[in-house]
Amino acid sequence: xxxxxxxxxxxxxITGGWAAKELTEAGLETLVLEAGPDIIPSRDYTEHVPVWxxxxxxxxxxxxxxxxxxxQRECYACDELGSAFFVDDVDNPYTTPEDAPFLFxxxxxxxxxxxxxxxxxxxxxxLDFEANARDGVGIDWPIRYADVEPWxxxxxxxxxxxxxxxxxxxxxxxxxxxxxxxxxxxxxxRRGIARAYGNERVLTIGRCAVLTQDHNGRQACHFxxxxxxxxxxxxxFSSLSSTLPAARATGRMTLRPNSVVHRLDHxxxxxSSVHVIDRETGEDMEFTGRVVFLAAxxxxxxxxxxxxxxxxxxxxxxxxxxxxxxYLMDHTMGHGAAGDxxxxxxxxxxxxxxxxxxxxxFRNVHDAHPDFLRGFAYQGGGxxxxxxxxxxxRGMGADFKASLADPGPWRMxxxxxxxxxxxxxxxxELDPDVVDAWGIPAMKITCRWGDNERAMFGDMxxxxxxxxxxxxxxxxxxxxxxxPPGKTIHEMGTARMGRDANTSVLNGFNQAHDLPNLFVVDxxxxxxxxxxxxxxxxxxLTARACAYAVDQLNRLEx
Amino acid sequence: xxxxxxxxxxxxxxxxxxxxxxxLAALFDARRSLARPEVGLSSRAPGVRVAxxxxxxxxxxxxxxxxxxRSDTPSAxxxxxxxxxxxxVGEWMDDEDASExxxxxxxxxxxxxxxxxxxxxxxxxxxxxxxxxxxxxxxxEVGSDAPVPDGFYPTLxxxxxxxxxxxxxxASQTGYRITPxxxxxxxxxxDRP
Numbered sequence: 001x002x003x004x005x006x007x008x009x010x011x012x013x014i015t016g017g018w019a020a021k022e023l024t025e026a027g028l029e030t031l032v033l034e035a036g037p038d039i040i041p042s043r044d045y046t047e048h049v050p051v052w053x054x055x056x057x058x059x060x061x062x063x064x065x066x067x068x069x070x071x072q073r074e075c076y077a078c079d080e081l082g083s084a085f086f087v088d089d090v091d092n093p094y095t096t097p098e099d100a101p102f103l104f105x106x107x108x109x110x111x112x113x114x115x116x117x118x119x120x121x122x123x124x125x126x127l128d129f130e131a132n133a134r135d136g137v138g139i140d141w142p143i144r145y146a147d148v149e150p151w152x153x154x155x156x157x158x159x160x161x162x163x164x165x166x167x168x169x170x171x172x173x174x175x176x177x178x179x180x181x182x183x184x185x186x187x188x189x190r191r192g193i194a195r196a197y198g199n200e201r202v203l204t205i206g207r208c209a210v211l212t213q214d215h216n217g218r219q220a221c222h223f224x225x226x227x228x229x230x231x232x233x234x235x236x237f238s239s240l241s242s243t244l245p246a247a248r249a250t251g252r253m254t255l256r257p258n259s260v261v262h263r264l265d266h267x268x269x270x271x272s273s274v275h276v277i278d279r280e281t282g283e284d285m286e287f288t289g290r291v292v293f294l295a296a297x298x299x300x301x302x303x304x305x306x307x308x309x310x311x312x313x314x315x316x317x318x319x320x321x322x323x324x325x326x327y328l329m330d331h332t333m334g335h336g337a338a339g340d341x342x343x344x345x346x347x348x349x350x351x352x353x354x355x356x357x358x359x360x361x362f363r364n365v366h367d368a369h370p371d372f373l374r375g376f377a378y379q380g381g382g383x384x385x386x387x388x389x390x391x392x393x394r395g396m397g398a399d400f401k402a403s404l405a406d407p408g409p410w411r412m413x414x415x416x417x418x419x420x421x422x423x424x425x426x427x428x429e430l431d432p433d434v435v436d437a438w439g440i441p442a443m444k445i446t447c448r449w450g451d452n453e454r455a456m457f458g459d460m461x462x463x464x465x466x467x468x469x470x471x472x473x474x475x476x477x478x479x480x481x482x483x484p485p486g487k488t489i490h491e492m493g494t495a496r497m498g499r500d501a502n503t504s505v506l507n508g509f510n511q512a513h514d515l516p517n518l519f520v521v522d523x524x525x526x527x528x529x530x531x532x533x534x535x536x537x538x539x540x541l542t543a544r545a546c547a548y549a550v551d552q553l554n555r556l557e558x
Numbered sequence: 559x560x561x562x563x564x565x566x567x568x569x570x571x572x573x574x575x576x577x578x579x580x581x582l583a584a585l586f587d588a589r590r591s592l593a594r595p596e597v598g599l600s601s602r603a604p605g606v607r608v609a610x611x612x613x614x615x616x617x618x619x620x621x622x623x624x625x626x627x628r629s630d631t632p633s634a635x636x637x638x639x640x641x642x643x644x645x646x647v648g649e650w651m652d653d654e655d656a657s658e659x660x661x662x663x664x665x666x667x668x669x670x671x672x673x674x675x676x677x678x679x680x681x682x683x684x685x686x687x688x689x690x691x692x693x694x695x696x697x698x699e700v701g702s703d704a705p706v707p708d709g710f711y712p713t714l715x716x717x718x719x720x721x722x723x724x725x726x727x728x729a730s731q732t733g734y735r736i737t738p739x740x741x742x743x744x745x746x747x748x749d750r751p
Contacts, residue, residue, distance in 0.1 A: 048736055050726065057642065057724035062650050076574055118574060181743035206576075223741045223751075333575075340701060348747040350738060356576025381576030385700075387723040387732055391716040392706040394697040396690065398629035404723065405631075405731040407747055409701050415575035477703065 005031040005254070006553075008274050008289035010261045010304070013112025014535050015522045015542040016295035017239025018155070020247035020255075022546035023293070028553075029252050031287055032244075033259040033276060035296070036108035039115070039240060045230025046081040054080045074487070075105040077116045077228035085115050085228070091437035095444045102445040103486035106297060110257050113297070113489070114238040116228040119208045119354070120379070121161050122532035123152050127170040127365065132528050135373050138327065138422035141527045142499045142508035145172070151540035158246075159237040159539070160215035162355075163207030171360040171532070178212045179205045183349035185341040185382025185410045186357050192471025193359075201362045201467065206355040206379065209237035209536075218242065225352030236354075262440045264292065264308045264317055264518070271317075271518045277438050291517045291549050291558055295542065298523035299328075299428055302494040303443050305520075306430050318495075318512040318520075324505050325429055327422040327496050328447050329529040331488040332376075334481030335457045337464035338413035339473035341382055348407040349383050356381040359414060359467075361531055363459070372455035374419035377531050378464060382412035412473055416460030417488065419531040421452050426485075428494055447485040490534055492523035510545035517558050519545050608648025609656065614663050615640050616679050621666070622718045624690045631731055634722050642721035643714070655713075662710025 006028035009019040016032060023030045051058045060080040065073040072078045072086035085107045096102045107113050126145045133140040149172070156175045165173040182190065182205055190203040210227070211220045221235035234241030247253040258279035265273045271292045276285045294301040302325055308317035316324045356379045363375035385408035390400070431444040461478035468476045485491075498504025501513035510525050512518040521542040523534055530537075552558045610618065622634035622643075634640075647656050669689050670681040678686060693711040698704040706712060722728045738751040 050729070050736055051724045052726045052729070056646070056650060057720060059646070059650060059720070063652075180741055184744035187744065221741075222737045222739050224737045344744070346746060347744050348750060349744060350742045350750045351734075352738070353576070353741050353743070356574070379575040383576075387719065387728075389700050390719045390723075392697060392712065393700045393702075394694055395700075396625045396694050398627055401626045401629065401631065401722075404719070405733075413575070475701075475703070 001254075001256075003285075003287050005029050005287065005289045007031070007291050007293065007549075008033065008287055009293045009295055010274065011035075011112065011295035011297060011301070011522065012110045012239055012244065012255065012257075013295065013297060013522075014114040014117070014239060015538050016112065016293075017114065017243035017247070018539050018542040019293040019295050019521060019546055020239075020253055021243040022543050023550065024247040024250040024252040026546070026550040027252070028291075028550070030247070030254070031289065032247070032253060032255045033261055033274065033287070034110050034112075034255065034257045035260045035279060035300075036110065036112075036257065037279070038255075038257040039110045041230060041232050041240060044084070045232050046084075047224055047226050047229040047231055049081060049229075056080055071103060072105060074103050075116075075489070078105075082116065082226070082228050085109060093434055093436060093442050095431045095434055095442065097444075097446055100446055100448050101484040101486075102447050103484055104299065104443075104445060104491075105486065105489050106300075110244070110255070111238050111240040115230060115240065117238075117489075117535060118533070119210055119227065119236050120358075120533040121156075121174065121207050121209050121536035122358075122377075123172040123174060124148070124530050124532060124537050125170045125172050128528060128530040128532075131374060131530075132422070137373070138528060139496070139498045139500070139503050142497055142504075147508070148537070148540050148544065151544040152536065154543055155536065155539045158216060159209050159242055160211045160218070161207060161209055161536075162212040164204045166202055166204055166360070168202070168360055170365050174207060174536075176207075177215065180208075180210075180212060180353060180355050181205075182357065183353075183382050184344040184347045185349075185384075185412045188341055188344070189382060189412050189468065189471040189473065190357075192473075193467050196467070196470035200366075201359065203357055203359050206358045208355045210354060211235050216242075221354070223350070223352055223354065225354060227354050260438050260440070261296065261304055262307055262438070264304065266308075266310065266312070266317060266515060269515050271515055277440075279438070282438070289517075290553060291519065293546070293549075294518065294520040294524075295522050298491050298494060298526075299443060299445070301520055301522055301524050302428060303430070305495065306428075306443075307441055313514070318505055318514045318518060320514050321502055321504055323496060323498075323503060325494050326424045326427045327493040327527075328426040328428060328445070328485075328491065329420040329422055329493045329526065330447065330485045331420060331490045331529060331531060332418035332449060332453050332456065332483070333416065333488045334483045335418075335460035335464075335479070336378060336380065336413060336415040337461055337468055337476055337478045338380075338411060339465075339468050339476035341410040341412050341473055344410055351383070351386060353381075363456075369459070371459065372452050373421070374452070374456075375531055376416045376418035376456055376460050378414040378416050378460075380412070380414040382410060384408055384410050412468060414464035414468065416456075416464065417531055417533075418453060418456045418460060420485075420529045421450055422493060422496070422528060423450055426493075445486075449485065490523075490529070492526035492529060492534055495520050495524035496527045497525045498527065509548040510541060511548070516552070519549055521545050608644055610640075610644045610647060610660070610663075613679070614660060615644060617663050617666055618643050618714070620679060620686060621690055621714060622721075624687060625694070625715060625718050626722050632727060634718055637722055637725045637727055639718055639721040643717045646717055659710055659713060662714070665710070 359378035361375040
């Protein structure tokens with residue numbers, strides 16, 4: 001196997017796949033190093049396995065999960081079959097302070113979490129890109145919406161995003177395929193909210209990277225349900241369905257799974273070699289590239305840099321600023337309200353839509369809330385319960401059994417997702433006492449919700465309840481889940497971009513200030529978190545960074 | 559603002575925001591309902607009786623068929639629910655929960671003996687029905703705010719209903735299709751793809 005390439009991409013997940021596609025399509029011989037095993041959809045995807053063919057009927061192999069995936073099982077997608085796509089916690093440990101739990105939920109295979117993600121995609125706007133500068137929190141983003149807009153277009157044209165155009169400046173519309181249908185309850189609440197709040201608040205269908213019509217050679221979704229177990233029709237976006245095949249088609253991609261990158265070496269201000277341990281054999285190997293793209297995911301990319309110390313970089317490669325590892329963020333979630341929707345007894349929704357509703361942020365858009373900066377949005381949905389209601393309610397006999405075959409009452413819920421401010425104390429560092437199964441130092445993750453995050457919890461729930469009641473929903477109750485950081489699986493930051501090399505790791509093109517041939521393109525680059533699901537932004541920034549890197553290479557700047 | 563706050567279990571918290579009242583969430587709920595740290599893997603082969611005695615299985619079958627009797631659709635025992643309960647007790651529950659569950663089955667014998675002089679399986683049918691009905695009435699009505707109690711009978715009920723509707727036959731009664739083909743948000747139940 002050759003050792004020298006034009007480009008090396010570390011990671012094959014949602015951003016690694018994009019780097020592979022963009023760089024190979026631009027003519028670069030590209031090595032993609034993935035720490036985990038290869039995934040073969042015909043062998044590994046299990047979305048059509050019926051529940052009666054599962055050993056524990058979907059309850060999961062609880063004892064095995066407790067032994068090997070005690071953390072990963074906290075994710076809804078790490079279930080009886082989906083657990084195959086999540087890491088082994090024993091082999092991949094991390095630590096946290098005792099009083100500050102963090103759930104680090106992830107996979108480690110070709111495709112990464114792009115197999116299991118919830119597929120929700122929303123653009124950021126200048127309300128988000130200008131927020132730090134306006135609020136005096138963190139550092140200013142070195143880019144604005146105008147810089148990213150053509151790349152959102154570029155990504156969406158390729159991946160296919162379904163949704164409804166709203167014309168909201170602070171939640172820019174994507175290039176949409178037809179939106180999925182709302183249920184009766186959702187449409188009812190949508191109309192009620194529109195009546196009560198006018199244009200200020202709008203309930204829409206979720207914007208998701210799922211095809212509602214055939215697109216770019218991929219088939220429209222057939223709504224079987226468990227996307228997180230794979231999709232052999234490629235109907236939702238994942239590296240495996242979309243970007244990696246495009247890269248492969250150029251003939252310029254070499255994909256090497258089972259390649260655990262543990263260190264990057266440098267010579268002066270260039271990354272010189274990428275050190276790999278083979279996941280299965282333990283063999284050491286080295287690769288070089290004119291340009292190196294780190295796309296191992298937010299925390300794993302930063303971990304590689306922290307593990308790449310040298311005389312020039314005693315605190316981690318590319319870390320002359322001291323910012324590496326710091327300003328970790330995640331979205332808050334789990335505060336909202338739910339209730340019973342009257343009427344529509346003769347109507348039902350199909351059970352598995354694989355998408356919910358979305359209610360965009362309305363706080364601190366036109367007004368200034370007295371208690372907190374930034375804002376939150378809602379996901380959620382309205383549906384009729386299935387037979388599952390019979391597992392915990394009163395009823396026996398033939399009539400009870402027959403009743404479970406019919407849909408139950410309509411319920412509607414609004415579930416808040418809140419922005420998280422950047423805080424230097426929220427950080428990762430290497431744990432001197434813990435290594436993973438390959439002997440590589442593990443991370444210690446320290447992350448706590450701050451005052452601004454907590455200040456939103458009450459309003460998230462109360463506003464949801466107020467809106468539901470205004471729409472005629474009955475028996476409305478608020479709820480507050482005590483979710484630790486990490487649970488939302490939107491962890492970002494720790495290698496933030498910025499204009500000033502003294503306070504940031506990367507410039508506005510995801511290029512390391514210290515090493516121009518190093519690009520870090522996953523969520524680690526984020527300067528603020530916004531409240532929107534971040535993956536679309538990661539993909540757009542990746543495509544933009546690749547174009548810049550190629551341009552720099554062509555100008556012989558690299 | 560004084561609002562009633564719903565008691566949210568970790569289970570319902572952990573599903574996707576739009577999945578709430580749905581069989582997927584119920585499965586997840588059941589999966590998390592007995593969360594306790596434990597160690598050890600089971601090495602028993604599938605399909606082999608794992609935990610319950612003949613006597614205990616008989617009780618499970620009788621209770622299961624009171625909850626889901628044969629009508630124009632099969633009963634719980636017709637669809638093999640007792641074997642599913644046996645598997646869960648033997649390979650899924652931890653030792654403490656399994657003991658508690660089996661003690662619950664034994665308590666049905668105690669209750670039956672107190673009322674009729676005979677253990678549960680030999681007691682008159684109306685006695686068995688009355689015993690189970692009393693237990694079942696401890697569960698909340700559909701749509702109620704009351705929290706679901708823990709314990710032997712709620713666990714058994716959860717396993718019986720789950721074990722029934724996760725069979726091919728049980729699922730077919732609900733109109734379940736693996737690949738519906740399209741999504742319909744608001745149609746007559748029979749018109750769902």
